[in-house]
Amino acid sequence: MSTDTGSPPASEAGPQAADKLDRGVLKIAGVVVLGAIMSILDVTVVSVALPTLMNEFDATYATVAWTMTAYTLALAAVIPITGWAADRFGTRRLYLASIVLFVGGSALCTLAWDIGPLIAFRALQGLGGGMLMPLGMTIMTRAAGPERVGRVMAVLGVPMLLGPIGGPILGGWLIEAASWQWIFLINVPIGAIALVSAWIVLPKDDPQPSAAFDFVGMLLLSPGLALFLYGVSSIPEEGTVTATKVLVPGVIGLVLVVAFVAHALRKADALIDLSLFRNRNVTIAVVTMTLFSVAFMGAMLLFPSYFLQVRAEGTLKTGLLLAPQGLGAMLTMPIGGRLTDKMGPGKLVLGGIVVIGAAMAVFTQVGAETSYVVLLGSLFVMGMGMGVTMMPIMSAALSTLTDHQIARGSTMMNIVQQTAGSIGTAVMSVIFTDHVLDSKAAGAYSAVMQGKVPVEQVPPQLLLQGRTDLAEAFGSTFLIALVLIAACLVPALFLPRNKPAATEGETKAAAVPMH
Template identity: 65%
Template sequence: MTTDLQQPAPDSTPSAADADKLDKGTLIIAGVVVLGAIMSILDITVVSVALETFQREFDATAAQVAWTMTGYTLALASVIPLTGWAADRFGTKRLYLLAVLLFTAGSVLCATAGGLEQLVLYRVLQGLGGGMLMPLGMTILTHAAGPDRVGRVMAVLGIPMLLGPIFGPILGGWLIDSASWHWIFLINLPIGIAALVYAAVVLPQDDVEPSESFDWLGMLLLSPGLAAFLYGVSSIPEHGGIGAREVWLPALIGLLLIVAFVPWALARRNKHPLVELRLLKNRDMTVALLAMSLFAIAFFGASLLFPLYFIQVRAEDALGAGLLLAPQGLGAMLTMPVAGVLADKIGPGKIVLVGITVITVGMAMFTQVDADTSYAYLLAALFVMGLGMGSTMMPIMSAALATLTAHNIARGSTLLNIQQQVAASAGTALFSVILTNEIKDSEALQLAGSVQAAGGDESKIGAILQRFGLSPDQLQSVLAGAPSELAGAFATVFIVATVLVGCCLIPAAFLPRTKQELPVDQTAMMGH
């Protein structure tokens, strides 16, 4: 799809340097996509700091309010597979406007929720819109810039993807402290209206070709399969492992549905599968998917640990923990634009290898944390990791998308987003369970947790002392050492994270290390 924004004047011959740059029209379109991505990604992290508030407001348990996150994630995962087909059928502009409208309407409804059940229902509506925003954004940007500049546009899209988890807790903590929990949703109303107007004005009109048939069987297999699998995986931290029926049963059902989808998607008679798994015949796409899967498990899973360390070990509040994570974002902002340009010029392979190595160094620094580690050391480690982040995730995505034909970009974006969502959820569950088990293995931490739960009730504390066989003086001594024990549990989990991030070097070594060749139809498109 080409537009006036992308084409030079007929009698102009832009220089190679000018052709390499992102033109004004592309940057304007990028602004639309970034605005939508900011809404979607910030919302996830902003809501995460409000869970304790929801418990108080709705008199609910932690497991019950967790559904405000789980419901959003399940809706998001269920709708992502439909995005590639819907983009081809209705056009990216129409679908993007619908996604922004659904997300904004869901946000406003969330702010009006009078009970937890209502809030979860409205979060599902939000997720239906939010699930389409990222794959659609990637498709729109790749079409606008052309495959020769995928690295640059992925760097632009990477800004909200990397900074959202860092600044979301800051914004959420500030809104809850200074106003009320309703404003973590209402903040999306002006942003959503601006995104709708902006997109309606600047996105090129859709030029929809005759629609492909819809893969109903694929939808009945994959969407429920993803939702059931992620529900099971998301339940692992609550139940402490995979042995609980509430975990393994939905996960197994989901996995069986996903496995059943694979031969159907590859069948010759299925001309237009819901998700185009035949794209995996493209070596660069397959290697990029493997690298992104391992990276998402390791990095997004471990990202859960940083704010928890500051809150649980260093007694910071949510706002303070969010501010302490800022160096990570600053590091990413420095390297991301440079990495995008270099990925286009010399191929993403070398950039990603350097980025993962830097992240591994930063993560390894966290394996040495204790209860009194200097903040200068912690902030330096986060800054180093940020430098690596900016050189890793988006170049991997650009490696996958740069060699796809124009028709397959929407399908490739869908495949990348499904895989990233599944891997990130699995990583979060993995590290939650490892940390929980480390805490369970520590008698001092078990004792500290029991005393905290007693809430100053002397009879309960007496029963705890009797159960552990301790005197009051011994109790104080054990509690004094609890922060060090807790820091030790975090350090152990960071060792696992460091090893997993280091393992990302294996698939990254197979990413293209030279400028990627454009597919025939995209080369022709660029020559128009």
């Protein structure tokens, strides 16, 4: 595939110029971030619309929750084929097609006449959205070259961190100011801008003949991931791992994934290149990312729930209360990107995990009346830790890969992050629910806050005790998240602590002149 980056070669620009993100790379970054924001925001923006959709379509919560599940499952199903498709058709063409698919699905969502069609259109959105992030990573990494991967990952990290925070704010505001259709309709003008910008800015493709498509691998991995994540995402609703809705798809999905691994180990050009695990940095980064995504993505679910359920805040205000986390990340992320390129990710990731753990420790002591100054300050500190953690882990995996391996590597890291994040969300939901069920008062208060039981039917004293018990349930669940975050320190100790030396293939890839 062409490695045309739209920027001058390192050999001609000089070492200092090559060390910075030049105008050409920044233009490409703007296009990629715009697409990534659309995709990631749509994972969370619908969460605040679920009660509205229940009333609009006269459906149960379990049914409308499929508008989120269908999107996530489509994401998981399409990500594995992205690496091969990028090699075969070119990243620019595939990126443009992904935007069209995503925007088309968004437009159809606004026309949904029932909950069934809405779920189907959300899946169509997910097919386009699932390719945007790994493609964006591939495009950016190739454009910047291995010496600037840290800064590239810092740029891409902004939508990854702001999506879970900005989604509820945007969704709450659009629903209150307009209607539920606007949470989808807003993607149309943004998508149109992204499409035109990508057409103009992204370098033209020169795809090279690639290996035959691994149909067997696709038939094993894509449905395997989708079924496994469906089973995992059903755990909170069912309340037990042994439920048929959890166990059957989960086990079948896991068997298919294991079968894919056995298949990929025997096949030279498998859908996911498992030979990447021979690279020590890739293996350590994958283990670190898995643990971190389980811990942090699970905890991210709890923060808005605390403000909604314990503090009885509205959806829009809850989104605003979470903003300090994004602000903290935006402050440290550019610094983290530059330092990663200069000194390697190891020391930064270790420091970031310690900072996140310190902030998470505050939430383990959360109560019904904990000061907002303390809570928002802790979220800000946690965001600062995130800014020097998640994307440097990605950099550790991608910075030592050759140009040909980048598409497969970014695809694999996105699969790991998506799967681990879904597992973390389910695990934290189940742990929290178990703590709530242990207290009759907390269960009663939670039922009132969710509108399942009229407040008049619950004694005031029971409500007061329930609010306190519910806050303690959050604190106990945050303690589990803290333990998992601390466990991330073990693999992080083995991440590289110095600037990675580019291989000959990488050096050539970084120095391809603009045509």
